[in-house]
Amino acid sequence: MKHIFVLLAMFIINIGVKAQNPVIKHPFTADPAIHQWSDGKFYLYGSHDKDDAGVWDMEDYHAFSSENLVDWKDHGVVLRNSETPWSGSFWAPDTAKKNGHYYFYFPEGDHIGVADSDSPTGPFNNPRSLYKMPDGYVQAHDPCVFKYKGKNYLIISERKSLDSPFYPVVFTLTETMDQIVPGSKEELPPMEGFHEGPFLFERKGKVYMIGGGYASLRYWMADDLFGPYEYMGDFFKGNDTFTISKTAHGSVLELEGQYYLAYHYDIFPDGAYQRTTCIDYMYFNEDGTIKLITPTRAGVKPVVVEKKIR
Numbered sequence: 001m002k003h004i005f006v007l008l009a010m011f012i013i014n015i016g017v018k019a020q021n022p023v024i025k026h027p028f029t030a031d032p033a034i035h036q037w038s039d040g041k042f043y044l045y046g047s048h049d050k051d052d053a054g055v056w057d058m059e060d061y062h063a064f065s066s067e068n069l070v071d072w073k074d075h076g077v078v079l080r081n082s083e084t085p086w087s088g089s090f091w092a093p094d095t096a097k098k099n100g101h102y103y104f105y106f107p108e109g110d111h112i113g114v115a116d117s118d119s120p121t122g123p124f125n126n127p128r129s130l131y132k133m134p135d136g137y138v139q140a141h142d143p144c145v146f147k148y149k150g151k152n153y154l155i156i157s158e159r160k161s162l163d164s165p166f167y168p169v170v171f172t173l174t175e176t177m178d179q180i181v182p183g184s185k186e187e188l189p190p191m192e193g194f195h196e197g198p199f200l201f202e203r204k205g206k207v208y209m210i211g212g213g214y215a216s217l218r219y220w221m222a223d224d225l226f227g228p229y230e231y232m233g234d235f236f237k238g239n240d241t242f243t244i245s246k247t248a249h250g251s252v253l254e255l256e257g258q259y260y261l262a263y264h265y266d267i268f269p270d271g272a273y274q275r276t277t278c279i280d281y282m283y284f285n286e287d288g289t290i291k292l293i294t295p296t297r298a299g300v301k302p303v304v305v306e307k308k309i310r
Contacts (some may be wrong), residue, residue: 020070020299022265022276027051027062027074030275031092031142031197031249032191034262037120038097040305042066042253044262045095045104046277047077053273056247058090061106063121068302069260069279077124079104079115083125086111089180092197092249095120096145096152096177103177105130105143112143112156114178121245130154131171131180138162142249146200148207148225152177157196157211158187165190168198168209170226193218194230197249200225203259206288210235212248219290235290236263247275252282255303259283265295 024032029046036042044064050057060080061152064072081090088109096103097120104115104124112131115124131154133140140158147153152173159166168191172184197212209229210219217236220229250263259282264275279300283291 019297020301021278021280021295021297023066023070023279023299024072024074024277026065026276027276029062029064029277030058030247030264030279032145032251032262032264033094033144033199034251034253034260034279035091035095035097036255039120040067040122043091043095043120044071044072044277046264047090047092049274051274056089056273059273061090061093061104061222066119067305069300075121078117079106079124081108083127084108084113084136085129086113092142094144094199094251098152098177100175103145105139105145105245107143107156110140112140112154128178130178131156134260134277136160139166140169142197144199144251146225148200148202153225154180155200155209157194157198166195167191168194186226188227188229191220191229193233194220196247200252201252201254203254203284205287208252208290210250210252211248215248217248217250217261217293221288232289233308234292235260236293236295238265238295261293263295 028049031047033045048056048060048062060077063075067074086109091107092107102117102120110133111129113127114130115127117124137160142157144155154171154302156169158169159168168188170186172181195212199210201208207222207225216234218234219232222229227298250261253260261282262279267272
């Protein structure tokens with residue numbers, strides 16, 4: 001009889017816990033950029049992994065929306081590389097909003113491109129070059145838009161050769177959001193552990209930069225956007241159950257003091273080239289450092305947005 005009660009209790013617990021992760025199972029998505037716009041809804045913009053891909057070869061981007069961070073609607077393709085002036089695979093994107101208009105930033109080939117739309121779910125039109133990598137350089141990837149002290153900045157990762165380290169690059173965006181202020185490019189010194197996928201946010205006067213390590217996410221902290229940055233190590237790792245894709249990439253959302261990490265991993269369906277998007281909670285220690293995050297199947301609980309953001 002005792003065993004029956006134990007089994008019954010386990011059954012009750014199991015049916016009461018709903019696995020939220022991955023929040024987007026299909027289409028396969030990676031590099032999620034998470035935002036909440038003024039309509040109060042949440043939006044994710046991600047690279048699209050093909051169903052049968054044996055390499056990372058993204059040809060289009062998708063947009064998703066949600067009213068609770070758990071249930072997501074796919075709005076389909078918002079930009080294809082066949083629509084851009086260049087040829088090449090897409091990599092991690094980001095999006096920004098200004099004056100009711102939406103701007104989509106994406107890396108392709110030698111370029112960091114920008115396209116725009118009147119709708120947060122696209123399609124994003126008129127793709128054009130925002131920045132062309134200097135001749136001889138080998139990589140310029142993963143744009144992130146960060147508003148800091150009233151100005152909008154674009155941050156990417158770049159490197160000059162396959163034998164040289166990646167370093168962050170900071171550009172100042174013009175008021176139109178689709179151009180770079182001439183002469184504003186600033187290459188930050190190479191930072192310990194820095195690779196790809198920079199994403200920045202501000203908390204209690206500190207600037208946090210997160211980025212991808214090998215099968216992990218790591219971060220750096222500074223008192224100012226332009227540094228100097230202190231390397232804080234990994235804050236997000238896999239375990240025996242969850243295999244983090246070696247192309248780890250994430251973004252952060254703050255909602256009424258609670259922080260959320262959107263990221264991808266390849267545990268579903270356990271393939272390195274078919275990644276899925278997940279969301280977990282992010283917490284901080286008293287000194288501002290990020291507590292170690294282990295990916296969960298449970299994910300986050302649905303949130304209720306009672307009113308629109310002004």
